[in-house]
């Protein structure tokens with residue numbers, strides 16, 4: 384069964400828009416989600432701040448992991464940071480507020 388990339392893209396775009404209001408006070412307005420199915424890539428997600436695009440690689444993440452991947456990338460978008468302290472702080476704050484981040488310790492592996 385092939386992955387329905389466009390259906391997934393719409394679902395994660397809705398989540399982005401919802402979380403933007405709930406957790407980021409609307410600061411991430413205009414950010415878009417793209418979905419790919421790339422078995423050769425090593426990454427689960429990517430954040431492109433110049434184009435305000437977050438790309439989720441559905442091939443590399445289990446369905447239940449993709450919410451955490453999206454939050455990981457949104458933390459990059461909001462912090463303008465790599466995997467440093469500002470990025471980690473945003474992710475920890477998301478977790479504290481009930482966002483499905485998963486274990487923060489697992490996160491540097493995602494991209």
Ligand SMILES: [Zn+2]
Nearest residue numbers: 455459466494
């Ligand atoms: Zn990252």
